[in-house]
Amino acid sequence: MTITLYAHRLSQPSRAVDILLRELGIEHTFHEVDFAGGETHTDWFTHINALQTIPALWVDNHGTPLYLGESHAIMRYLCRTAADQEGAQRWYPGDADPARSARIDQWLDWHHGNVRRYDMFHHLMNLHQTLPMLKREIQSTLLTPLQDGLTPGLAMLEAHLSRQQQGTPALAGDGHPTLADLAISCELHQIMAVGYRFKNYPHVKAWLEAMAERPHAHAVGDRIRAQGHEIREQNSDYLALDAFG
Ligand SMILES: N[C@@H](CCC(=O)N[C@@H](CS)C(=O)NCC(=O)O)C(=O)O
Known part of the structure; x- marks a missing residue:
């Protein structure tokens, strides 16, 4: 194959x-x-x-x-x-465990309508390219609504992860990350790379850091860390990097 x-x-x-x-x-x-x-x-x-x-x-x-x-x-x-x-x-166990697969599917479906829907990174990259005099306006007209849109999803993730009593936090709840953790954490990693912090969401922050530290995620995240660094260095005074605490 x-x-x-x-x-x-x-x-x-x-x-x-x-x-x-x-x-x-x-x-x-x-x-x-x-x-x-x-x-x-x-x-x-x-x-x-x-x-x-x-x-x-x-x-x-x-x-x-x-x-x-x-x-x-x-x-x-x-x-x-x-x-x-x-x-x-x-x-993702597929037919071997339909109930667990359904829990993973639930978060994957939720991802597209929530965290992914408020994809900020795409606009951060555009903002990075734009003229200095437009940056502030773009921050307020484009990024602020996305930040506001993302906030309820972060609160939802925080509440869900905080209810997990033991083991490694994972969205399907059994101590091992699944496709849902992978998809959603990759989305949030890209704004973390720019310098957005998640202090108001400590369980989300810990879960994101654990996902980012996995060796393959770390290797594949090289370009996003470099791009995030470049955006932060050149644009950070226009960005609301404390939007999530
Ligand atoms: N729902 C799709 C989203 C794919 C997507 O938005 N890809 C972007 C890059 S992150 C793309 O190809 N954009 C090019 C375009 O829309 O013209 C998936 O999960 O694969």
């Missing part, structure tokens, strides 16, 4: 898939797609993923090709087909 991941390290859903491939020890080729430059809208890429977004996966399973978009669908597929089923089922 040959697998190619079309992705970019500055893309949250791309990093989630990349980290999972490494966690599961799945051999693959990484093909960088210049999403900021519009490459996802080219003919060649549309053939790979009709949805015109990264990440996308191409699998050649002994002559039967599979083209797949949407990070959550890709990650579920990888867990279902990984050779190391014992390892993969900790991330």
